[in-house]
Amino acid sequence: MTKEFTIFSLALKNLKRKPLRTGILIVAIGLLVSVLVFALSFVRRVDSSIRITSDRLGSDLLIVPTGSRGAAEDVLLENKVKTFYMDKGIIDRVKNIKGIDRLTYQTYLVTITGVCCDVPETIVVAFNQDTDFVIKPWLTKKLGRELKKGEAIVGSESAFNIRLGLTEVDSVLFGNIFKMVGVLDKTGTGLDNAIFIDDKNIDDILQKGKADIKPGQISVIFAKVQKGYDPYEVAGNIEDSIIEADTVARKDIGKSLINTLRDINRIFSVTVMLASILSIFLVWAVFSAIANERSKEVGIMRAIGAKENHVVRIFFLEVFVIGSIGSILGIVSGTALSFLLSKSFIILKNLSNDLSIAERIFIGILSLLAGTGICIVGALSPIQRIKKLEPLLAIKEE
Amino acid sequence: MSQIEIIDILKIYTIGDLNIRAVDNVSMKIEKGEFLSVVGHSGSGKTTLISIMGGIIRPTTGRVLFEGIDISSLNDEKLSEYRNEKIGFMFQFASLLPILTAKENVLLPRIFSPKGKSKNGKEAEEYLDMVGIGEKINAYPSQLSGGQQRRVAIARALMNDPQVILADEPTGDLDEETEAEIMELFKRLNKEKKVTFIFITHNLDLARQAQKQIRMTHGVIKEI
Numbered sequence: 231m232t233k234e235f236t237i238f239s240l241a242l243k244n245l246k247r248k249p250l251r252t253g254i255l256i257v258a259i260g261l262l263v264s265v266l267v268f269a270l271s272f273v274r275r276v277d278s279s280i281r282i283t284s285d286r287l288g289s290d291l292l293i294v295p296t297g298s299r300g301a302a303e304d305v306l307l308e309n310k311v312k313t314f315y316m317d318k319g320i321i322d323r324v325k326n327i328k329g330i331d332r333l334t335y336q337t338y339l340v341t342i343t344g345v346c347c348d349v350p351e352t353i354v355v356a357f358n359q360d361t362d363f364v365i366k367p368w369l370t371k372k373l374g375r376e377l378k379k380g381e382a383i384v385g386s387e388s389a390f391n392i393r394l395g396l397t398e399v400d401s402v403l404f405g406n407i408f409k410m411v412g413v414l415d416k417t418g419t420g421l422d423n424a425i426f427i428d429d430k431n432i433d434d435i436l437q438k439g440k441a442d443i444k445p446g447q448i449s450v451i452f453a454k455v456q457k458g459y460d461p462y463e464v465a466g467n468i469e470d471s472i473i474e475a476d477t478v479a480r481k482d483i484g485k486s487l488i489n490t491l492r493d494i495n496r497i498f499s500v501t502v503m504l505a506s507i508l509s510i511f512l513v514w515a516v517f518s519a520i521a522n523e524r525s526k527e528v529g530i531m532r533a534i535g536a537k538e539n540h541v542v543r544i545f546f547l548e549v550f551v552i553g554s555i556g557s558i559l560g561i562v563s564g565t566a567l568s569f570l571l572s573k574s575f576i577i578l579k580n581l582s583n584d585l586s587i588a589e590r591i592f593i594g595i596l597s598l599l600a601g602t603g604i605c606i607v608g609a610l611s612p613i614q615r616i617k618k619l620e621p622l623l624a625i626k627e628e
Numbered sequence: 629m630s631q632i633e634i635i636d637i638l639k640i641y642t643i644g645d646l647n648i649r650a651v652d653n654v655s656m657k658i659e660k661g662e663f664l665s666v667v668g669h670s671g672s673g674k675t676t677l678i679s680i681m682g683g684i685i686r687p688t689t690g691r692v693l694f695e696g697i698d699i700s701s702l703n704d705e706k707l708s709e710y711r712n713e714k715i716g717f718m719f720q721f722a723s724l725l726p727i728l729t730a731k732e733n734v735l736l737p738r739i740f741s742p743k744g745k746s747k748n749g750k751e752a753e754e755y756l757d758m759v760g761i762g763e764k765i766n767a768y769p770s771q772l773s774g775g776q777q778r779r780v781a782i783a784r785a786l787m788n789d790p791q792v793i794l795a796d797e798p799t800g801d802l803d804e805e806t807e808a809e810i811m812e813l814f815k816r817l818n819k820e821k822k823v824t825f826i827f828i829t830h831n832l833d834l835a836r837q838a839q840k841q842i843r844m845t846h847g848v849i850k851e852i
Contacts, residue, residue: 235735235749243727530723533684534784535712535740537705621684622675625719 237540241547244524251516255605256556258512262505263560263601264567269498270593271568275585280307280483287419288363289333289452290461292478293324293468299476302450303483305338309387309423311353313338315447320475324451327467329459334361337432338449339441341403341425346440348402353424354382356432364452365426368414377428382408385422386415405438406431451475506604513552513608517545521612528616529624538617545616549609550602557601561594629696630657631791631824632681637690639676639847650676651687652847660791663818664826665838673847674828678794681826682715683707712740716785716823718795724769724780730756731765734783741788755783759813775806782813786823793817795827799834811837 233239245252287306294302295316304310321335337356341347357365359376369376369383377383382403400407408427416422435441455461465477521528528541585593639651651673658664658681666674679685680692683699691698699710711717724733734752749765756762759779761772769777778798785793795814799807811834818825827838835841843850 235732235739237739239732240728240736240739243732247727526723527725530719530725531736531740532708533682533711533717533719534737535708535788537708537740540708540740622679625723626675 259556260559264564267564290455293451329464331456333453387422510608517609517612521616532621553602553605631660632658633693663839665835668844672844716790716793
């Protein structure tokens with residue numbers, strides 16, 4: 231059967247008539263979409279990491295030593311290896327604050343290869359299994375029981391870092407031998423890079439004297455607020471009555487990071503906006519030239535029966551093909567770029583939560599619409615002009 | 629009822645402050661199957677007149693009736709359909725799209741036709757055969773001689789089985805031999821397909837071959 235000749239085939243032939251020009255337009259749109267995909271992936275990844283972390287920690291308030299808000303966020307959001315300590319007695323003082331429902335605490339220790347431990351530098355989280363509500367859900371899911379003294383379980387990323395894909399191996403932590411009993415599922419928080427032990431091991435660790443911690447110190451208290459109480463009000467009361475402690479409400483986790491991001495966002499926005507304007511201008515200039523070049527052809531087509539909407543369809547199909555091919559190339563290169571450059575951006579490197587497939591698809595669709603839309607906006611005025619051409623004048627034009 | 633009836637057509641072009649009466653209150657009737665030539669000096673209004681008949685331009689005043697229907701009052705959509713279905717155009721130059729093959733150029737009016745008409749090219753091949761260049765269906769205009777390009781343009785004009793073919797100097801830049809061949813083709817099509825032919829020419833010998841001849845001067849029509 232002979233292939234049908236359609237308006238779409240005519241549009242494709244038009245695009246093939248000047249392959250270099252068509253290629254340049256596709257590459258320009260591709261570059262724009264690539265920047266857009268990279269920017270959206272970057273911002274979205276940081277944003278969703280913060281959101282997931284604050285949700286998964288399961289507490290309304292974090293109570294940390296005064297001046298350690300940033301360090302706590304660094305550990306919880308960005309996998310940074312930092313320690314900060316406050317007196318354990320603060321737990322009882324927090325308990326007495328009106329509106330506190332329940333709380334638990336964690337102590338962060340840092341391993342140093344060859345000095346105290348046989349694992350690379352990482353955070354060891356000692357947590358209280360009797361009160362815990364942060365780690366326990368993951369532990370129950372994976373191990374099905376509590377950790378015993380002398381046992382440790384590693385976070386999903388930490389398992390990779392310390393080559394502990396295998397369980398039931400012994401490791402030396404702060405001069406004590408720990409049996410690694412498993413690997414936790416990915417939580418999407420900075421704690422994925424940590425090793426978890428029961429708080430009862432702290433005494434043994436202190437006895438060996440290989441950890442930089444003093445007796446009676448803890449790092450962070452996670453608190454749940456009673457129903458009907460405003461977490462911000464409770465946080466204010468804690469800070470007013472306990473001078474040695476700072477608080478971070480769930481909604482404020484990552485606020486300093488978000489503030490930093492705001493500037494990066496602005497840079498991305500300006501870059502994308504300028505690139506969009508440039509692309510619109512480029513498409514406009516190219517399609518204005520095309521409209522001039524083809525005015526006689528359009529006149530002939532109109533004379534042999536093409537309606538205004540036929541002319542519009544031919545040009546829009548060309549614009550659509552350029553826009554969609556450019557956008558698809560941009561989506562592929564932008565996604566590849568975000569993977570490659572994620573190792574160059576410290577902020578991304580330290581975030582444990584990656585974008586989900588659904589989020590990547592969303593960014594892809596958004597970028598496809600943006601790339602194609604920009605092409606259409608750029609070509610709109612030349613197309614409007616050419617569809618209104620007087621056929622006889624266009625045909626007679628030399 | 630005449631196939632085409634022109635009633636008091638006036639077409640004024642405004643250039644700056646100047647009003648040019650390209651066609652000046654012309655009235656005439658054309659019957660189905662006529663073979664008509666239009667002669668006249670450059671600027672005498674020949675092209676404007678046949679463009680008004682073909683619905684490419686609208687008259688300033690007056691009416692053009694095609695089989696009793698006033699095409700001057702049709703909207704752009706209906707007027708395009710009229711040009712596509714009732715009229716076949718040939719211009720002063722071959723007017724082929726350079727990116728399309730001969731067959732695709734012939735098929736071009738078909739892609740603007742209402743749905744239902746075949747666009748697969750079999751008919752286009754038949755028309756190209758009919759005008760004598762059946763072996764060149766896949767050639768691009770740049771690969772065809774001037775005469776061959778005219779033949780493709782004729783095949784394209786015939787593609788949608790028009791009732792009238794309007795040709796503006798269809799043999800303008802052709803050698804005498806090709807010119808004669810094209811004229812023979814016109815006459816054959818006029819006879820076999822009963823298509824009305826209206827063609828503009830500067831060549832009085834060619835004009836005389838028509839059944840009816842019209843001379844235009846300063847926008848006014850004079851039958852010879």
